[in-house]
Amino acid sequence: MLRQETIVALASPEGMGAIHVIRMSGEEAIAIANECFQGTSLLDVPSHSAHYGYFVDRSNAKAIQRIDEVLITVFRSPKSFTTEDCVEISCHGSMVIAQKIINTLIQAGAVPAEAGEFTLRAFLHGRIDLTQAEAVADLIASKSEHDRTIALNQMRGGFRNQLKNLRSELVKFKALVELELDFGEEDVEFAERQDLLDLIAQIRSVIKPLAESFTLGNVIKEGLVTVIAGKPNAGKSTLLNALLRDNRAIVSNIAGTTRDTIEEVIQFEGFRLRLIDTAGLRESDDIIEQVGVAKAKEELAKAQLMLYVFDAGQESPHSVRKHVESLNHDSAVILIGNKMDECDDTEVWQEAFPESTLVSLTQEAEDGISLIQDKIIAVLQGLGDIHSDVILTNSRHVYSLKEALASMEKVEQALKLGLTGDLLSSDIQQSLNALGNITGEVTNDEVLGYIFSKFCIGK
Numbered sequence: 001m002l003r004q005e006t007i008v009a010l011a012s013p014e015g016m017g018a019i020h021v022i023r024m025s026g027e028e029a030i031a032i033a034n035e036c037f038q039g040t041s042l043l044d045v046p047s048h049s050a051h052y053g054y055f056v057d058r059s060n061a062k063a064i065q066r067i068d069e070v071l072i073t074v075f076r077s078p079k080s081f082t083t084e085d086c087v088e089i090s091c092h093g094s095m096v097i098a099q100k101i102i103n104t105l106i107q108a109g110a111v112p113a114e115a116g117e118f119t120l121r122a123f124l125h126g127r128i129d130l131t132q133a134e135a136v137a138d139l140i141a142s143k144s145e146h147d148r149t150i151a152l153n154q155m156r157g158g159f160r161n162q163l164k165n166l167r168s169e170l171v172k173f174k175a176l177v178e179l180e181l182d183f184g185e186e187d188v189e190f191a192e193r194q195d196l197l198d199l200i201a202q203i204r205s206v207i208k209p210l211a212e213s214f215t216l217g218n219v220i221k222e223g224l225v226t227v228i229a230g231k232p233n234a235g236k237s238t239l240l241n242a243l244l245r246d247n248r249a250i251v252s253n254i255a256g257t258t259r260d261t262i263e264e265v266i267q268f269e270g271f272r273l274r275l276i277d278t279a280g281l282r283e284s285d286d287i288i289e290q291v292g293v294a295k296a297k298e299e300l301a302k303a304q305l306m307l308y309v310f311d312a313g314q315e316s317p318h319s320v321r322k323h324v325e326s327l328n329h330d331s332a333v334i335l336i337g338n339k340m341d342e343c344d345d346t347e348v349w350q351e352a353f354p355e356s357t358l359v360s361l362t363q364e365a366e367d368g369i370s371l372i373q374d375k376i377i378a379v380l381q382g383l384g385d386i387h388s389d390v391i392l393t394n395s396r397h398v399y400s401l402k403e404a405l406a407s408m409e410k411v412e413q414a415l416k417l418g419l420t421g422d423l424l425s426s427d428i429q430q431s432l433n434a435l436g437n438i439t440g441e442v443t444n445d446e447v448l449g450y451i452f453s454k455f456c457i458g459k
């Protein structure tokens with residue numbers, strides 16, 4: 001998996017920008033960069049220092065070609081991202097220049113890096129663990145403020161530390177139980193059963209909220225799936241456009257105008273909302289509209305939030321209630337009574353649905369939208385505490401945590417039933433594996449190590 005070559009790649013996004021950054025890592029990184037640099041000799045400069053000069057192509061010794069004015073930063077092993085010697089070259093932000101620089105470096109001995117290879121090296125050299133490696137990917141892909149904060153936190157290892165502590169407690173636990181097995185016939189109990197039960201309860205109380213934080217974490221990472229639903233002509237597309245502050249969807253008084261689903265993403269309070277406008281829900285003879293309605297129902301089934309829009313001038317509380325109930329979804333619902341300007345009796349609605357938001361999206365759009373946004377914020381806040389130390393955003397982690405939880409429950413059962421140590425220890429091992437899966441740690445040697453280092457049984 002780990003090759004020895006010095007790797008090189010563009011570290012900044014492709015396209016035009018103020019600058020581009022080219023990254024190189026490996027034993028030869030500094031020598032190769034020096035080969036292509038007109039300025040101070042990079043061979044002896046200290047780590048973490050930046051040097052101004054010209055990037056040059058010396059392949060034709062008679063005509064040294066200046067490619068760009070650059071700034072080269074040198075990071076010496078082991079104090080670099082990959083722990084290898086690393087060099088970062090900042091050049092002007094043209095792809096032509098960046099490509100030329102990369103090609104010159106390849107000619108001078110580097111090889112093109114593969115996707116994720118810098119991070120892979122950091123992991124294989126033990127600089128970061130798996131959760132941190134994943135967090136690097138998350139950080140790069142982060143699309144909202146909260147997304148970024150969490151990835152950064154995970155990369156710093158907050159999450160790993162918590163898991164590591166848990167695991168070492170478990171290792172201790174297992175070592176004690178296995179020690180009893182070694183003394184099988186003497187009927188000793190090194191592991192105090194009540195202490196073990198307490199420990200399990202404590203561990204579970206940490207893992208459980210961690211696993212549950214995924215609801216929020218997933219919304220932060222993927223965006224809140226928000227479906228705008230309701231009957232035709234209620235004002236759904238008007239709402240989409242108002243939330244987007246853009247004329248994205250066609251609005252007309254012809255029922256059945258929106259026949260396909262339209263999806264747009266907005267940034268909102270540090271979150272992302274995936275807003276989906278749908279075809280009005282009704283029985284229709286139009287085949288395309290029928291497909292649209294079916295798609296709308298599919299989206300509703302996946303929705304985490306439904307913005308249900310109804311025409312307050314046309315509908316009755318009874319018809320609205322019936323329709324909302326018939327949609328049969330698990331998501332949070334915000335009821336929006338629209339076209340209040342055409343409604344004579346506001347009180348009817350206030351009484352029937354005190355929790356609803358009554359607006360006129362074409363008359364007092366700003367007021368209406370800010371009322372709806374307040375409701376959306378409340379839904380987002382209900383998902384969990386955004387400021388909590390660790391929020392899981394990775395489904396692989398959640399899966400492993402749930403496995404750990406399930407095996408902890410088994411351990412608890414085994415303890416309560418007074419099952420033998422070998423069964424107990426295998427259940428504990430499962431929890432250890434599940435937790436170890438997340439950080440990429442190996443488990444069995446650890447347990448052995450613990451027994452020998454702490455107990456010196458000298459057999």
Ligand SMILES: Nc1nc2c(ncn2[C@@H]2O[C@H](COP(=O)(O)OP(=O)(O)O)[C@@H](O)[C@H]2O)c(=O)[nH]1
Nearest residue numbers: 233234235236237238251252253339360361362
């Ligand atoms: N009077 C009035 N008309 C509105 C209001 N909101 C939307 N409309 C009109 O209702 C019609 C249907 O709106 P549209 O957003 O296309 O509804 P959709 O079928 O649910 O997407 C359009 O002619 C809109 O201009 C409102 O608050 N008051």
Ligand SMILES: [Mg+2]
Nearest residue numbers: 236237257258
């Ligand atoms: Mg529409």
